[in-house]
Amino acid sequence: MEIRFTDEELQKIESLKTRYLKPDSVILEVLYLIQEKYGFISYEGIKYASKILDISEEHVYGIVSFYSMFNTKPIGKYHLQVCTNVSCMLRGAYELLHKLEDELKIKAGETTPDGLFTISEVECLGSCGTAPVIQINKDYLENLNEDKLMHVLNDLKKAYGN
Numbered sequence: 001m002e003i004r005f006t007d008e009e010l011q012k013i014e015s016l017k018t019r020y021l022k023p024d025s026v027i028l029e030v031l032y033l034i035q036e037k038y039g040f041i042s043y044e045g046i047k048y049a050s051k052i053l054d055i056s057e058e059h060v061y062g063i064v065s066f067y068s069m070f071n072t073k074p075i076g077k078y079h080l081q082v083c084t085n086v087s088c089m090l091r092g093a094y095e096l097l098h099k100l101e102d103e104l105k106i107k108a109g110e111t112t113p114d115g116l117f118t119i120s121e122v123e124c125l126g127s128c129g130t131a132p133v134i135q136i137n138k139d140y141l142e143n144l145n146e147d148k149l150m151h152v153l154n155d156l157k158k159a160y161g162n
């Protein structure tokens with residue numbers, strides 16, 4: 001898949017670059033934009049970011065692989081990101097993760113065959129005070145329990161006739 005920004009998007013990146021001493025400081029904005037447009041960051045996406053920012057592909061890959069919010073392969077319409085760091089783990093994160101895996105018949109890191117759900121196990125989502133937390137796309141589900149989670153999951157399934 002060819003990765004390409006529009007003239008308007010390139011202008012926005014160029015304008016952002018002027019705010020920083022080093023042009024590669026806008027790498028996160030570039031990667032966010034690629035993910036927003038194409039759903040994930042492929043090798044072509046890494047090459048494109050490397051080219052427009054004039055930094056090495058290895059450096060771009062290092063950033064993509066460091067941050068869990070970047071996806072390196074296609075994900076489902078709903079990305080269920082289960083935090084399993086200490087606060088969430090102590091408050092039942094693994095039970096919720098296993099419940100999701102059983103319910104959707106996939107493991108963490110996999111996508112359902114209909115392309116609707118992807119489950120990921122992620123590091124702290126920065127909301128430890130409301131643990132356990134699961135992020136679904138951009139929304140946080142906090143103070144979760146199994147009933148609440150199944151309710152949300154069933155609503156999402158119903159919306160797609162499953």
Ligand code: FES
Pocket residue numbers: 083084085086087088089123124125126127128129131132133
């Ligand atoms: S440990 Fe889960 S949000 Fe911080």
